[in-house]
Amino acid sequence: MTDWTAEIDAAATRIAGHAQITPVMESAALGLPCAVALKLEQLQHTGSFKARGAFNTLVASDVPAAGVVAASGGNHGAAVGYAARSLGYPARIYVPELAGPAKIALIERTGADLTVVPGEYADALDMARRWEDEQGAMQIHAYDAPATVAGQGTVMREWEAQGLQADTVLIAVGGGGLIAGALAWLQGRRKVVAVEPATCNTLSAALTAGAPVDVPVSGVAANALGARRIGAICFGLAQTHGVTSVEVTDAAIVDAQKRLWQAHRLLVEPAGATALAALTSGAYTPEPGEKVAVLVCGGNIAPDPLG
Helix, strand or coil, X not given: CCCHHHHHHHHHXXXXXXXXXXXXXXXXXXXXXXXEEEEEHHHCXXXXXXXXXXXXXXXXCCCCCCCEEEECCCXXXXXXXXXXXXXXXXXXXXXXXXXHHHHHHHHHHCCCEEEEECCCHHHHHHHHHHHHHHHCCEECCCCCCHHHHHHHHHHHHHHHHCCCCCCEEEEECCCCHHHHHHHHHHCCCCEEEXXXXXXXXXXXXXXXXXXXXXXXXCCCCHHHHCCCCCCHHHHXXXXXXXXXXXXXXXXXXXXXXXXXXXXXXXXXXHHHHHHHHHHHCCCCCCCCCCCEEEEEXXXXXXXXXXX
């Protein structure tokens, strides 16, 4: 059995000086009946929490001469490209067309060798695995690998060190790396609520079926939360800790984006607003006196407002 506390502590040591310590704030200006704690992980390198898992994997590994390869909806690819360049390794990234021009341009700016693949994230993953087999590159999985999960778990470790007072933390789910890291660190100390777009609901589908299953992928957050199947690590931790998932509509996600911008000039992508959308839409209603926190996970909106 994995000692997740030790793994996440080690990850925090590895990524110190590589990943940003992102700020936290409390907001009473989002049109909700109670104040909400926010962790602003969209201010991480390359605009999402993904840099944590990428740096942890690279620093902990003996990287082969062929470098690293990754499949991504966009944010993971940018993080791997950035981390690889920072540490002096070649990187090859595969993304689906639905990643969109803004995230594709972000990956290109890291200097990674980029291939855009027709279809969805799962199609990009097939290509990345083929490159791994043929060239001997090291695969950095976007969400379903222990080193990735441990790296993402440093978000919650860091937030608690910053004085988090919440009873409940809401976290958006795609493939499940971020919420898996949070569950692995918290070990049941706080309630964790998964929030998914109704149009790509990998975790709720898996919990209903009793095992990970493929789901159709679409919607405004698909280029970040558009995994076809929940990761096995996330699914196991969600079952262990009794996590439930709530689903939100595209309209609710866009409304949450607007609220963050109008109240605080926080410009986030749809995935970054998905967890908040559970509160603003009423998909999750806190109990009286329940202290709630929202993890804002990404800021790479499309189109890029400044080109």
